[in-house]
Structure formats: C-alpha cells, structure tokens
Amino acid sequence: MVQGKLEGKVAIITGAAAGLGEGIAETYVKYGAKICMVDLDPNVDKTAERIRGMYPDAQIITVVANVADKQQMIDAAAKTKEAFGSLDVACCNAGVCRLAPFEEMTDETRDFHIDVNIKGVWNTCQAAIPYMLEEGKGAIVIASSVTGDIVADAGEAAYAMTKAALVGLTRCLAVEYADRHIRVNCSQLGYARTPMVEKMAVESNPEDPESAINDIAVGVPMKRLAKPTEVGELFAFLGSDEASYLTGSQVVIDGGSTLPETMSIGTN
Template sequence: MANVADRAQMDAAARKGVDTFGEINVACCNAGVCRLAPFEEMDDATRDFHIDVNIKGVWNTCKAVIPYMLKQGGGNIVIASSVTGDIVADAGEAAYAMTKAALVGLTKCLAVEYAGRNIRVNCSQLGYARTPMVKKMAVESNPEDLESAINDIAVGVPMKRLAKPIEVGELFAFLGIDESSYLTGSQIVIDGGSTLPETMSIGTN
C-alpha cells in the first residue's frame, strides 16, 4: 500500500516491487478520485485533492517506475484517464474532468519520449463502471436512491449497463502484454458505447 500523491512512497513501492519480483514490466496508474460540486461552490482544497491524486499520482508513479524500465530495457505503462474531460463532461465534474483530460496529454508526451527506448505508454478512457467511486458519485447525485442513480447512468449506455471492473482490468492486461506491442500513445475508449449516440431520442431504435 502506498499513497500515490506522495512521491517518496511511490519510489519505495517501486523499489519493493523490484526487490520482490526482479523487475517491473507493467505499471498501471489507476488511482483516481471524483467529488462532485457546482463550480462556484468547489473550494480550492477539493480542486487540489483531484490534482494531487489524479495528476500527481500518475506523475509520481511514472517517475518511480521509468528508471527501472530503462535499466531493464523496456516496459509498459497504462494510465487510467476517462471519457470525462477529453470527450464528454457532466455538471459538477470540473476538477475531475480537468485532471483526467490532463492525463491524455501526459500519455502522448511520455509515449513519444520513450518509444525509442522500448517503453510503451497508453491510456484507457473509461465511461462508467460499478466501482466504489461511481457508487459514491451516485450517492452524491441521489442520496435517497443509490440504485436509481446507477440505473439512470445505464439508460444512456447503448449496452444498457455499466462496465464490470474485471472488463477494465482485462483492457489493462492487454495493453501490458506483447499482443499490443505496436500500440503506444493510444487512447482506448471503454464505455459500452456511451459516447457514441448524438441524442437519446432521435433515430430508429
């Protein structure tokens, strides 16, 4: 266990990983937070909390593992961005959207910078999955009826459900193995098609 917002703790975690397993082949940067609030009511502490975890956490993780990957001759980094910020957004998500969009830029820069040294960097762009973070967001949106809030999310997804966490993990696993060896700097949307419809009321369905 380590706090991604603490650079020293992430350095220690990477060192322990190498001491235990001999090398670091894949780093999954997937720690994230989201707290909803109207922009005019969102205080600086909440903004900074998102920056510390969502941006600095990924930065610290990459800083910790890349030296080992360079030494061993390569590796893979998978960054958990989101469809939020880079593609879509909801009211009350200003801090979350800002930080997740920033991760797309970081992914692309690191991918270019390390492509010639056999380190691949890709990012996932998740829609909604049944995770503790989404459940917390649902409570903030509809504290009287958590399941109703989650079901309302699913209505806007063409597949009519949220992702299972294991499905997101399988994407991370794919991006970390040789079967994805020609992918770097990619943004892989995994959202059940939720960003595809132009509207939910026009069309033949």
C-alpha cells in the same frame, strides 16, 4: 491461472484495494503476472487474499502507500523490484472524484484531484520508469476517462480537468520513451460499478442512489456499466506484448456511451 500474455511480467498496480484496481489485479494474475498491489487503504491485504484464493499460485505483494507522495511511490517500486527482480508494467489506476457545483468547489477539492489524479500518475511513472529503462522495455497504462477529454457532466470540473490532463501526459511520455521501448497508453472508461461510482450516485441522488446508477445504464447503448474485470482485460492487453505497436493511444471502453448523436432520432 490462465497461461498467458503476462507470463514473466512484473506489474505495479495503484488503487488496487477495490474497484477497477482490484479487477485489474485479478486479471493480471489470471494472465500470469507477478504483481505489487498499492493502495492507501490497508484493506489491500484482504483484496490480495481474495485473489490468492482464486489463484493459489499467485505471486502478489502489497504496499500501503499514497500515490500523491513521490517517496512512497519510489519505495513501492523498489519493493516490487526487490520482490520479483524487475518492474515491467505500471498500471496507474488510483484516482478520486468529488462532485460539487463549480462556484462552490473549494481550492482544497481542486488540489486534492490534482494531487491524486495528476501527481499520483506522475509519481508512479517517475518511480517505475528507471526500472523499465534498466530492462530496456516497459509498458505504462494510465486510467484516464471519457470524462474531460470527450464528455462531462455538471459538477465534475476538477475531475474532468485532471483526467483530460492525463491524455496529454500519455501522449508526451509515449513520444519521449518510444525509442527506449516503453509504451504508454491510457484507458478512457465510461462507467463501471465501483465504490467511486456508488459514491457519485449518492452525491447525485442522496434519496435514491440506486436510481442514479440505473439511469447511467439507461444512457449506455449496451444498457449496463462495465465490470472491473472487463477494464482489467484492456489493461492486460495494453500491458502485454500483444500491444507491441500501440503507444500514445487513448482507448475508449464505454459500452458505446459516447456514441449516440441524439436521444430522439433512430429506430429503437
């Protein structure tokens, strides 16, 4: 374990069984945090085992819970406090994405995104904040996206709408809790290779999903997708005291993908 910026911190991380949540959990342990890994998927236990294999001193509990269910999140936060004595950081990472043409997108699909992506973050924050108020400090890191607030592709209406909403929630909570020393920031990720993106690639190009992934990389100035642990590093910084004057921020982490002005002008 790296002696680090999250020593002494207790974090709850949602959507931690796979993808970015797994990368965030691994990075939090690397920097010395005690963590509660929350996921709908019982495989969260296997993911925790993998991290313990890398860091034998890791202090991890797991909770199988649905972020869309407020009571389950209240219980998960209570278990975290019971196991580790405090709850200092909430990484609101769990999210879903289903692509469909707008005129075919069902209300069920729309509401599924609202329930998980918006209410899930809402519930996680409401479950964690009382413990942060008790401590007199805390940090919340919300997984928004470049999608919705900055860019969008066809078929992402429900996803884009919900991810943009998280920017508003971030700003409001940052203002509301600033004088009580709870910082609230969000990440705006471009693309990382995770089960979510692999599924989107299948929905976009069922015959050749790998080419859909390669095409994402071609459009990124850094010519690659992010690794989940690279996003974990951002979450670790935002959750740590190193980010002590940062609140209400949207931090873009996209390998430059939202920067190019044209596809045709330039020297390379």
